[in-house]
Amino acid sequence: MEHLYAFQDYAVYKDEDHGTWKELNSRQSGMRGASISDEYLKGFEQLALSDHRIVNIAELSERMAAISGWTLVPVHGLIPTRDFFYMLINKRYPVTVSIRKPWEIDFAEQPDIFHDVYGHLPLLTNEKFYRFLTAYSIIALKYVNNERAVEFLGRLYWYTYEMGVIRENGKLKPYGGAIITSREEMDNLANPAIPKHEFDVEKIFETPYNPFKLQNEYFIINSFDDLFNSLEDLETKLIAHLLLPEHDQALHNYSLNPRLSKGYNNVIGFLNDTQFRFPDAISFVAGQPDEQFFEIQDHLDKFDLYVDYLCAKQGTTDRKKVINKIGQYNKTKGIANEIIAEQLRKDENIHLTADNLLVTVGAQEAFAVIVSTICDRGKDVILVEDPSYIGLSNFCKIFDYDLEGVPVDEEGIGLAALKKKIMEVNSSGKRVKLLYVIPDYQNPTGACMPIGSRLKLLELANKYNFLIIEDSVYNSFTYLQKKHPTLKSLDRYQRVIYVGSYAKSLFPGLRIGLIGADQKIENEAGNIVPLIDEMVKVKAQITNNTPTINQAILAGVLLDLDCSLHEWNRKKFESYKYKRDVLLYALDRHIAAYRHEWSGQITWNSPDGGFFMKITLPFDVGDEDVVSCAENFGVMFSPMRYFYLKSGGLNEIRITFSNLSPQEIETGIERLARYFRTRIGQLNAEEKKTALQYH
Numbered sequence: 001m002e003h004l005y006a007f008q009d010y011a012v013y014k015d016e017d018h019g020t021w022k023e024l025n026s027r028q029s030g031m032r033g034a035s036i037s038d039e040y041l042k043g044f045e046q047l048a049l050s051d052h053r054i055v056n057i058a059e060l061s062e063r064m065a066a067i068s069g070w071t072l073v074p075v076h077g078l079i080p081t082r083d084f085f086y087m088l089i090n091k092r093y094p095v096t097v098s099i100r101k102p103w104e105i106d107f108a109e110q111p112d113i114f115h116d117v118y119g120h121l122p123l124l125t126n127e128k129f130y131r132f133l134t135a136y137s138i139i140a141l142k143y144v145n146n147e148r149a150v151e152f153l154g155r156l157y158w159y160t161y162e163m164g165v166i167r168e169n170g171k172l173k174p175y176g177g178a179i180i181t182s183r184e185e186m187d188n189l190a191n192p193a194i195p196k197h198e199f200d201v202e203k204i205f206e207t208p209y210n211p212f213k214l215q216n217e218y219f220i221i222n223s224f225d226d227l228f229n230s231l232e233d234l235e236t237k238l239i240a241h242l243l244l245p246e247h248d249q250a251l252h253n254y255s256l257n258p259r260l261s262k263g264y265n266n267v268i269g270f271l272n273d274t275q276f277r278f279p280d281a282i283s284f285v286a287g288q289p290d291e292q293f294f295e296i297q298d299h300l301d302k303f304d305l306y307v308d309y310l311c312a313k314q315g316t317t318d319r320k321k322v323i324n325k326i327g328q329y330n331k332t333k334g335i336a337n338e339i340i341a342e343q344l345r346k347d348e349n350i351h352l353t354a355d356n357l358l359v360t361v362g363a364q365e366a367f368a369v370i371v372s373t374i375c376d377r378g379k380d381v382i383l384v385e386d387p388s389y390i391g392l393s394n395f396c397k398i399f400d401y402d403l404e405g406v407p408v409d410e411e412g413i414g415l416a417a418l419k420k421k422i423m424e425v426n427s428s429g430k431r432v433k434l435l436y437v438i439p440d441y442q443n444p445t446g447a448c449m450p451i452g453s454r455l456k457l458l459e460l461a462n463k464y465n466f467l468i469i470e471d472s473v474y475n476s477f478t479y480l481q482k483k484h485p486t487l488k489s490l491d492r493y494q495r496v497i498y499v500g501s502y503a504k505s506l507f508p509g510l511r512i513g514l515i516g517a518d519q520k521i522e523n524e525a526g527n528i529v530p531l532i533d534e535m536v537k538v539k540a541q542i543t544n545n546t547p548t549i550n551q552a553i554l555a556g557v558l559l560d561l562d563c564s565l566h567e568w569n570r571k572k573f574e575s576y577k578y579k580r581d582v583l584l585y586a587l588d589r590h591i592a593a594y595r596h597e598w599s600g601q602i603t604w605n606s607p608d609g610g611f612f613m614k615i616t617l618p619f620d621v622g623d624e625d626v627v628s629c630a631e632n633f634g635v636m637f638s639p640m641r642y643f644y645l646k647s648g649g650l651n652e653i654r655i656t657f658s659n660l661s662p663q664e665i666e667t668g669i670e671r672l673a674r675y676f677r678t679r680i681g682q683l684n685a686e687e688k689k690t691a692l693q694y695h
């Protein structure tokens with residue numbers, strides 16, 4: 001520790017330095033007449049400082065030793081926290097040997113001999129105060145390796161020894177050295193607008209300070225006993241504070257994946273916030289299944305059925321053992337694959353083996369697994385319908401995979417545009433590896449691909465050597481007599497990777513989806529390997545395996561229904577169809593009926609399945625319109641532009657009807673019509689104005 005010590009070479013001070021001391025001293029004595037703590041002044045008198053010469057530290061140290069047992073240590077400036085506390089414990093106080101320069105008279109950033117002596121030494125003659133100080137240091141020393149603790153304890157030092165205020169005879173007077181040695185801080189303290197709190201250690205811990213600015217607040221003690229008494233539970237309070245989460249302590253200079261703030265589409269966040277602000281607005285926003293139909297309690301009970309099934313299969317009656325095996329780390333591919341394969345065969349006419357399936361955490365994880373297994377960043381391109389569901393494209397954006405959009409019309413992806421895009425990409429040095437399509441009742445447009453297009457699409461995939469991700473989540477939700485065949489069921493070239501989800505057919509909280517892939521691929525080493533097994537490697541690194549309890553519940557439900565959800569879900573399909581009809585009827589009465597008045601340019605599609613409808617408007621809509629419509633008309637919609645890769649659909653909106661009651665749909669459309677009518681009225685007024693200008 002010796003290296004910390006300085007030597008006060010008294011001969012080094014120039015006349016100019018003694019002049020600075022004298023000037024500071026005379027300013028100080030002017031202030032002393034004002035209100036400074038009596039306790040401080042008492043100590044100050046005892047120090048008997050010279051008013052025109054810089055104090056000799058060794059001499060002063062001897063005087064102090066005689067008064068209160070403290071000695072002084074000459075130092076060059078701020079010393080390490082740990083050494084500082086050590087000194088205080090030993091009743092030694094560091095005093096800076098240098099003095100500020102003449103131009104720093106009003107404000108010196110670093111402590112100097114004047115600050116240390118005038119600011120801090122008088123109170124070291126006060127036993128109550130210095131007992132507080134040494135006891136504080138003993139505690140503080142235990143926490144020097146903990147930055148937050150040092151920060152909190154530093155605040156206590158700051159709001160007492162530097163910025164402390166004491167109530168004496170009903171008057172507030174400073175005893176803190178940094179107030180007493182600063183004219184401006186004295187004035188600041190006298191300002192009634194600056195808050196002064198009663199001394200409270202916890203509040204002090206929570207109050208940061210800026211040493212280079214005037215204080216925003218002060219803390220008052222009634223006597224130095226307050227300080228000493230606060231030591232009793234100081235450590236308990238400190239620990240409690242250290243255990244609190246570091247709220248409002250933001251990380252700076254700590255960058256995140258820049259793609260999260262660049263083109264990332266946070267519409268879900270925005271729409272949720274808006275819904276939260278206007279809870280009474282009827283929302284055509286969320287693409288949720290109707291929760292009236294959830295039968296969760298019943299499904300949970302089906303867990304046992306799956307256990308029965310396994311017991312029978314394994315020829316055991318030891319249920320506990322079988323259940324524990326379910327709860328153990330398990331196969332990445334999944335444990336319900338055989339049963340799921342059977343359901344796909346019965347409901348979807350898809351013939352995949354259990355081995356061709358990978359059970360995922362929703363369709364969302366399937367997208368992540370497929371893209372990361374197949375695509376080489378920077379070289380491979382993923383094509384998506386534009387607009388499309390953002391689950392896959394947002395994943396690609398965050399993880400920096402190349403995306404390109406292909407326009408969608410009423411009949412799904414435009415095949416001519418697709419072909420053009422493939423040529424364009426493949427001749428650019430990159431390569432189309434994947435195409436993501438939602439052939440049935442697409443989210444967000446409700447578009448549905450006719451069978452002819454499906455067959456043609458498969459041919460294109462074969463011809464241009466890419467694979468298709470078929471997102472089939474709405475395939476069963478048809479309002480026609482018969483479902484469309486999935487791409488996978490038509491896939492003679494093994495070009496389709498099937499993605500399914502039980503989020504809509506059972507309930508989203510189950511978080512079970514699946515990948516069905518029967519392709520074999522020649523890998524880098526020249527070996528022919530099943531594609532699905534390569535995906536298993538990736539999935540293992542993301543989630544290890546899909547929660548087995550959920551898989552067991554799903555398996556139990558499927559077993560109970562003889563591996564077919566179709567009939568069982570019929571009442572849901574019928575209910576969604578009824579809602580779709582209510583929606584169309586409401587649109588007819590509230591909008592189409594006024595074709596000749598104001599609604600002539602508003603059009604919509606009539607989806608034969610799924611949850612979504614597209615409405616085209618004669619005006620553009622964006623974020624502000626969502627908010628103002630929710631606020632003034634009590635109804636919410638999603639602007640279609642949110643679902644475009646870059647831009648598009650400025651004058652289109654998406655309407656979701658799945659989780660609203662027929663009454664809400666009726667009222668919601670009535671409100672929406674009023675909003676449209678108002679907007680069109682304003683448009684017409686604008687048109688008239690422009691017309692007038694030109695005549």
Ligand SMILES: Cc1ncc(COP(=O)(O)O)c(C=O)c1O
Pocket residue numbers: 287361362363364365389391438443471473500501502503508512513
């Ligand atoms: C087209 C489409 N695919 C996938 C999903 C999400 O499926 P999961 O909940 O299984 O991740 C949705 C949800 O809205 C969707 O609309």
Ligand SMILES: [Fe+2]
Pocket residue numbers: 111115116119120162177178
């Ligand atoms: Fe200080």
